[in-house]
Amino acid sequence: MPAAMAQLRAALGEHAVLLQTRELREGVEITGASPPAEAGDDEPWMIEPEPSTGPALASLPLDRPLFLVGTPGAGKTLSCVKLATREVLAHRPPLIITTDAARAGAVEQLAAFARVLGVVFAVATTRNALTKAIARAAPGQAVLVDTAGCNPFDPSAAKALASLIHGLGNTVLVQAGGLCAQEAREEARAFLALGATLLLPTRLDVARRMAGTLAAARAGLAMTEAGTSADPGLGLTPITPAFLAARLRGRPE
Numbered sequence: 001m002p003a004a005m006a007q008l009r010a011a012l013g014e015h016a017v018l019l020q021t022r023e024l025r026e027g028v029e030i031t032g033a034s035p036p037a038e039a040g041d042d043e044p045w046m047i048e049p050e051p052s053t054g055p056a057l058a059s060l061p062l063d064r065p066l067f068l069v070g071t072p073g074a075g076k077t078l079s080c081v082k083l084a085t086r087e088v089l090a091h092r093p094p095l096i097i098t099t100d101a102a103r104a105g106a107v108e109q110l111a112a113f114a115r116v117l118g119v120v121f122a123v124a125t126t127r128n129a130l131t132k133a134i135a136r137a138a139p140g141q142a143v144l145v146d147t148a149g150c151n152p153f154d155p156s157a158a159k160a161l162a163s164l165i166h167g168l169g170n171t172v173l174v175q176a177g178g179l180c181a182q183e184a185r186e187e188a189r190a191f192l193a194l195g196a197t198l199l200l201p202t203r204l205d206v207a208r209r210m211a212g213t214l215a216a217a218r219a220g221l222a223m224t225e226a227g228t229s230a231d232p233g234l235g236l237t238p239i240t241p242a243f244l245a246a247r248l249r250g251r252p253e
Contacts, residue, residue: 001028005112008032060198060224062087062094065134065143065169068200069161069191072149075202076174077106080146081113081232087142093119095137099164100148101125110146113232127164134168143169152190162194172198173221178207181215188216200236202227210247 004027012032023029060066060083068076080096087094096114098121100106107123114121124130130145137143150161165171173188173196188199199221201213205228217223225236226243237243 001030004028004030005116060172060200061170062142062144065097065137065145067145067147067165067169067171068174069147069150069165069171069194069196070174071151071176071187072103074149074174074176075227076149077110077146078230078232079174079200079202079227079236080110080144082227082235083142083144084113084117084119085232086235087144088117088119092142093117094142094144095120095122095133097122097124097130097133097143097145098147099123099125099130100146102148106148130164130168145169150194152187152194158190158194166195170198171196172200172224173216174200174202175213175216176207177201177204177213177226178209179212181211184212185215185219188219188221192220196221199223200225200227201239204228204237204247205230210244 008030062083066083068080070076084094084096096110096119098107098110101123111121120136122133122136124133134143134145145165147161147165151157152161171191171194173191175184175187179187188196199213199216201207201216201223204210204213204226207213213223213226223239226239228234228237
């Protein structure tokens with residue numbers, strides 16, 4: 001991927017934006033876009049989103065910093081990238097912050113996406129550093145915070161997460177779809193106790209059952225949007241009554 005990105009920038013310029021990736025047997029195939037010819041190095045440029053023909057979007061609240069929390073591997077980073085991409089497409093480049101400096105490659109992965117999107121990226125592993133990073137946001141600018149994976153049933157890990165983010169913004173639980181109802185509900189209750197109020201289920205493109213997601217919502221979390229693709233460019237899917245009805249009837253959304 002680094003070699004492919006280098007080729008993309010060499011062909012389309014340093015401001016090229018990654019639109020899609022596809023793994024091949026011999027490597028990877030990437031699709032990108034270059035800025036308009038009239039755009040200078042000092043001028044921002046954006047990709048215009050296609051008009052939406054689907055249901056009205058019930059967006060996650062971005063009036064305050066949005067903290068994405070969850071267990072390791074739940075899809076927090078990908079969800080953060082999807083939200084950031086949507087903001088960039090809407091001409092509202094966000095500030096991206098990660099608190100995960102321990103996991104191998106975590107900072108590099110998110111930093112690479114931030115460079116592609118052309119947004120400010122910060123690393124903050126302490127509450128003091130986090131508050132300073134959030135203060136860098138411009139008035140009205142969305143702040144997306146990708147946190148490290150947390151085991152909410154480990155008292156020390158739960159306390160560390162709560163101490164880091166408590167009272168700084170809105171918290172959404174990113175939870176992998178397909179969990180059994182009891183597991184999802186217990187996980188939701190644990191993160192609810194840590195301040196989460198919203199639910200963003202992921203992997204609903206491969207999960208065949210919705211019982212876990214519904215159980216997590218019944219635990220006290222409000223459903224917002226869902227991850228239905230591993231492609232960062234395809235964004236998140238609004239969870240609407242029609243979406244839920246179709247999934248419960250076993251029909252594709």
